[in-house]
Amino acid sequence: MSDLRELYQEVILDHHKKPRNFRRLEGDVRRVEGYNPLCGDRFTVYLQMEGDIVKDVAFEGSGCAISTASASMMTESVKGKTRAEAEDMFQKFHALLTSPQIDTTGLGKLAVFAGVREFPVRVKCATLAWHTLHSALQGKEETVSTE
Amino acid sequence: MNVPISPLANARETDASFPVEVYRRDFPILAKTVNGNPLVYLDSAATSQKPRTVLETIERYYTEFNANVHRGVHWLSEQATRLYEDARGKLQRFIGAAEAREIIFVRGATEAINLVAQSFGRTRLQPGDDIIVSHMEHHSNIVPWQILCEQTGANLRVIPIDDAGELQIDAFERMLSPRTKIVAIVHVSNSLGTVNPVERIIRSAHREGARVVLDAAQSVPHMPIDVQSLDCDFCVFSGHKMYGPTGIGVLYGKAEWLEAMPPYQGGGDMIRSVTFEKTTYNTLPYKFEAGTPHIAGAIGLGAAVDYLNSIGMESIRRHEQELLSYAHSRLQTVGNVKIIGNAAKKAAVISFVLDDVHPHDVGTILDQQGIAVRTGHHCCQPVMDRYGIPATVRMSLGLYNNTEDIDALVRGLEVVRQVFGIANV
Structure with missing residues (x-):
């Protein structure tokens, strides 16, 4: 049970039940789909840039608790950041889940996802929205797939 | 509740x-x-x-009898060939096939369906013909037929299912016509558990002259199956779902269809003679078993059949x-x-x-x-x-x-x- 509590922390369950920025953005926005064919998780990430700043970011779709909470917390953490800061956060978050050493520096609340490391098949769930954001930041339009 | x-x-x-x-x-x-x-x-x-008897049979084969089949004149090859062909006989009796040559060893149900689609279907289908599958098929009983449709201009038609997860048989029977050439249907659904009324489906399909491919991957491990009383034209299943090893499965086909079908793959064991001008194909079942087969897998599957029969x-x-x-x-x-x-x-x-x-x-x-x-x-x-x-x-x-x-x-x-x-x- 202790590993499970590490994975399904209160903050993750809270964002799963009440995802933040769970809406569609209209107008001049970048829109990229992320899809995990293994489990059917599918999100659309909307990104509105103002110059170099992430003016607004939101998402829609459906997925497991980990992927939904991760998408929700991602939107909160990159809003108002510069493009470079958002990219840096993506790299750090990705490293948190996949590199041999745990480093939560600069990740703030996102550090709760460190528990996912113990569940290798769930890493894709936690990173799906981030990969999708990464693609949107680069101005790509094609669907991001975890496979 | x-x-x-x-x-x-x-x-x-x-x-x-x-x-x-x-x-x-x-x-x-x-x-x-x-x-x-x-x-x-x-x-x-x-x-x-996998039961211990299957594991031990495979180990014993590699420890005591390993050789290539249908090739050597030496003692080991004779033993390996005998064990391999004994396994074919066990599978034949297990599903009630009329003859051992109607049992083709393949990698699994997926390969068996692809074999039927490409060898049986491709030579017979014309533009405008129908292939019927159901809404509850596994991707492996959808995609090979879609590929065949693209190659031949045939149409894929889909039997709907109701909220309970049962086939709408009336809709199926209305769908049947002289254009229907193949009905590919799952016996037991791997996602819903539904046991389909395949006897009726096969009878109805045959009345229109269509041939029936039965995906029995989820039924053969769970209930007695008799392909002759079902009267299906083809029946496919995988060894690893019936307590046997991975990488081995069975295509059953009525001899009259298998005889008429061209080879699916070319290679060793499936030929009788080869010159650069003309190759003569081997007889059934070897015509469809190109290359060295999964000998240990077939023998292991035979052991699984013995185990199932003992229960x-x-x-x-x-x-x-x-x-x-x-x-x-x-x-x-x-x-x-x-x-x-x-x-x-x-x-x-x-x-x-x-x-x-x-x-x-x-x-x-x-x-x-x-x-x-x-x-x-x-x-x-x-x-x-x-x-x-x-x-x-x-x-x-x-x-x-x-x-x-x-x-x-x-x-x-x-x-x-x-x-x-x-x-x-």
Whole structure:
């Protein structure tokens, strides 16, 4: 049970039940789909840039608790950041889940996802929205797939 | 929602006619612990576990008889050939085929369907012909036919299913016409557990002159099958779902069709003579077994058939049916569980969803308790779309499962509810 509590922390369950920025953005926005064919998780990430700043970011779709909470917390953490800061956060978050050493520096609340490391098949769930954001930041339009 | 558990349901397990505890000891892997808990294996529809006799047979083959088949004049090759052909005979008798040459060893059900599509279908289909499949097919019984449609200009038509997960047979019979050339239908659905009325489907298809490919991957391990009384034209199944090794499976075909079909792959063993001007193909079944076959796999599968015969397929069917109804009633006592697929006749499989919890989360939490279930779309995306869900949790049974496995699943689902803070209703 202790590993499970590490994975399904209160903050993750809270964002799963009440995802933040769970809406569609209209107008001049970048829109990229992320899809995990293994489990059917599918999100659309909307990104509105103002110059170099992430003016607004939101998402829609459906997925497991980990992927939904991760998408929700991602939107909160990159809003108002510069493009470079958002990219840096993506790299750090990705490293948190996949590199041999745990480093939560600069990740703030996102550090709760460190528990996912113990569940290798769930890493894709936690990173799906981030990969999708990464693609949107680069101005790509094609669907991001975890496979 | 609360269905009282009949005390009989528990008593059944001790039924002396099916000593499941004795059979469980035949499967070494069932003694394992996973994440600190005894393994509860409820994923036999993905692949079954292997009894010791199959493992030992394979080891004995490699230790004592390993040689290539149909080639050597030496003693070992004779032994290997005899064992390999004995296995073919075991499979023939197991499914009631008329002749051993009607049993083609392939990699599995998927390869068998591709073989029929490309060898039988491609030479016979014309633009405008129909291939009929059902909405509950596995991707492996959809995609090979889509490829064939692209190659020949034939149309793929789909038998609809109703909310309970049963085929709409009337719609199927209206769909049939002289244009229908192939009906490819699953016997038991791997995602819904539905047992389809294949006798009627085969009779109706034959009346229009169509040929029937039966996907028996999920029925052969769970019930007695007789291809002659079913009268299917082709029947495909995989060894690894019936307690045999991976990488081996069977294509059964009526000899008259197999004789008329061109080879699927070229290579050794499938030829009688080769010159650069003209190659003469071998006779059945070798025409369809190009290259060195999976000799150990076939022999291992033969051992699995022996094992199943020693228990009896009818006994296995009855045991699993009792366990399935026990599981149905137990799962209905778990709050928020919704069973997907409520056909009148089901076998070995229950798919379900838990309100507000994604199947992937359910699967992880169950796994932490040593409980192996499948989560996802089960290679049946059209079925998931039909019910408007991305995925299900699927528990599936093998002959070694007992009521304790079901009880463990129910306890495991309560843990899921605790983790997600779903109050008891």
